[in-house]
Amino acid sequence: MRVLVWGENHHEKYDARVQEIYPEGMHGTIARGLTERLGADATVETATLDEPEHGLSEERLARTDVLLWWGHLRHDAVDDAVVERVHRHVLAGMGLIVLHSGHFSKIFIRLMGTTCSLRWRQGDDRELVWTVAPTHPIAAGVPQPIVLAAQEMYGEHFDVPVPDDLVFVSGFSGGEVFRSGMTYSRGHGRIFYFSPGDQDYPVYHDAAIQLVLANAVRWAFQQRERVVPRIAMHRVNDFDTPREWDGSVLT
């Protein structure tokens, strides 16, 4: 499995508190956690906004099985051409794991078709992450509940489509609830949204959170020949080349 962790890497440059929590960058901590848990099964790399093409060239995506995405303040700075490229690769089978404030990333909004808005509050809420789908591979071995001593609150209504699988629901000290772990399939790709992970808290150092992310990478991974759809007319075009089934085998 070839895993790529994409980080906006903005807070880490300009915010002392975040630098202290994540001296290797949020993407760096996420990547290290995955490396430790996936071991020889995976190679884990990172990319950031300020790299050429945001570190997401066609070639790099072509050799990526699962992409993780953390962004927050600079969603607008992500080039539309790169967003379209990521979109095409997801539709062709690349796994995508969208983290926390990535709910407002261009790629997530494009895949969901909704506003992706939510309720939020910065107030050091305790977050409990409850498993509601105990048979789901992403929940395997995960404590019931995961306890995060302090986190930004994300609450309902979260304006996203009904998920394929609702895996986790979070409860916050203030009484709000949030569908915090949800899966989607789009085209040939598998997508997982996971909400814990504000930059102001050491969430990605948490062992249970790292386990969820490792489980999610294994789940989102598919051994599948990647046929990336073309862009034509106004749309990402059919990647099922033979549109008409050859019924001749039936005669």
Place this chain on the structure above:
Amino acid sequence: MRVLVWGENHHEKYDARVQEIYPEGMHGTIARGLTERLGADATVETATLDEPEHGLSEERLARTDVLLWWGHLRHDAVDDAVVERVHRHVLAGMGLIVLHSGHFSKIFIRLMGTTCSLRWRQGDDRELVWTVAPTHPIAAGVPQPIVLAAQEMYGEHFDVPVPDDLVFVSGFSGGEVFRSGMTYSRGHGRIFYFSPGDQDYPVYHDAAIQLVLANAVRWAFQQRERVVPRIAMHRVNDFDTPREWDGSVLT
């Protein structure tokens, strides 16, 4: 719409606190709330455990469009033959609304196929009922959130099948969460489970809760000729009498 509210009516007989909260019986309060909100659109009656056949004769079910079910301590006292009868009518198109501790009723377990177990605690938790499906008819006009100052806590994991629609998710003071409003279709019948409503709290006097129940009755109601399936072999039998489609119209 002909609505029937079934109440176990046990706490109301033996428990002074419940008598004080529900002098007309829990079923009585629920029925009155429905009558006020549904007006001329519905006739609302009640039935209780101690009546002959628990007030659920074949004839009575045959003229019931939507049945509400509240039970708690005496699930075992419900006759298996009556459970089977209710089951057949649900499969034939009668709506069923299962309330609170009715999660352990024979009819709900039979319809779900799981243990229907959950986490719980009596501790005067505040319950907030959040809408997560704002387009669902059962959520129409419902405040976001419904605030119940005190309630028994019901928490995940709730061992039921994945619902057709997840309408409400509750958060409790203790940090637990619960999928508190869920729809299911079984056969030709529509089912709604709604968890608020412990006997020790005046939940069914709450205007927002009454609105949810009235919405749920409207949603569960179907104008449909009732063909009640037979019982034969070990199973409730096919009610689609013509098993083979008459393809002759195609020639």
Place this chain on the structure above:
Amino acid sequence: MRVLVWGENHHEKYDARVQEIYPEGMHGTIARGLTERLGADATVETATLDEPEHGLSEERLARTDVLLWWGHLRHDAVDDAVVERVHRHVLAGMGLIVLHSGHFSKIFIRLMGTTCSLRWRQGDDRELVWTVAPTHPIAAGVPQPIVLAAQEMYGEHFDVPVPDDLVFVSGFSGGEVFRSGMTYSRGHGRIFYFSPGDQDYPVYHDAAIQLVLANAVRWAFQQRERVVPRIAMHRVNDFDTPREWDGSVLT
């Protein structure tokens, strides 16, 4: 209910066969069928591509409860600003019913986030439309199956998200199958995709098809104050103005 039927109206201008089948235009026939079935419950109007703003001004959408969309050859000619406008209104609660080749319309692709591609063949296949969700309001009273003597074949895999409700599945003479009736919620809006309706066949004259469309209009309709989201940054913005719940009532 204020219903608006949007038709591309291209085939009707240039194709004698279609003119013969639909002398009042496809949108005209669809609108007449709805008028007859919805009666006094609805006012039904039409709009077409060639009108200013394609007949879909902000004002007109603001007074539309349910929009039906038929397009085929000229998806690209639909102005992006109008697509965004329709998108915002759907998210705000306007119902949308997408018909047949509308699967490749800009608005549908934008709402789905996928390629929306499918298998197809023009070959006068008989199409049988089977109800798989007999409790769904859109299936109420619909024959099992609907028999369309000749239709264009649409087959799987249809690259759309998993629907909220799968209502109909079609089978074709050639052996292909298609999820032909599916519901989605996006934001506050309800969406129904229904595949029968190629321009070369008199599908919209069929009584059962007209019943499905009338049922779908009733289902997609919501009495809801329309708060249309703004466009800012790269996204359709939050229409839940108060993002933080006023917890003060909880003291």
Place this chain on the structure above:
Amino acid sequence: MRVLVWGENHHEKYDARVQEIYPEGMHGTIARGLTERLGADATVETATLDEPEHGLSEERLARTDVLLWWGHLRHDAVDDAVVERVHRHVLAGMGLIVLHSGHFSKIFIRLMGTTCSLRWRQGDDRELVWTVAPTHPIAAGVPQPIVLAAQEMYGEHFDVPVPDDLVFVSGFSGGEVFRSGMTYSRGHGRIFYFSPGDQDYPVYHDAAIQLVLANAVRWAFQQRERVVPRIAMHRVNDFDTPREWDGSVLT
């Protein structure tokens, strides 16, 4: 993975045509196909109706990770105590794959809560099995479509709950369609229903069908400590022993 293939083994004893197609028994052919495809990853055994306890003792189920079930004429001969035992093990995490006419088995009806009835016809229909969920692990590598030259027809409406995942939809020569591959979770167990496999046709010799079954076994398998729920009162009892979460870690 420890796999157990359960066969009714009735047709194989009394029906010359079936004996010819399945000289090693249907269960034998299914088991051999799994052994060949799962290789060292699995041990595959068989059990049949006529064995003591139908070959499904508590001890045997306790060491079974995934159970496959084929039955047809003698569903009634399966002891209720064994059905309850299988039910408890599924709820505790044992995978269950129900095949073809097993739709009317006691265990499937108990898990579904519906009639499980369907439309059918014996008429050598060609069956095409189409993948509608290309990202699902059970569909990995499966041809689009699977072509079965002759099969019994199973058609909609199939009276089962809405599945967690709809993986396959079949089309038949007669024009009927069927949701032929569906997943369910019940308790801690994963269930897959797969309809191809009438005794009169060599379906389980088909390479694509064998691939589906091998994929399904891998999917249904979970490494999970098996805590089998008790039977008490009228119900299969809570297997989440600690019903109240120990919130003390939060103070």
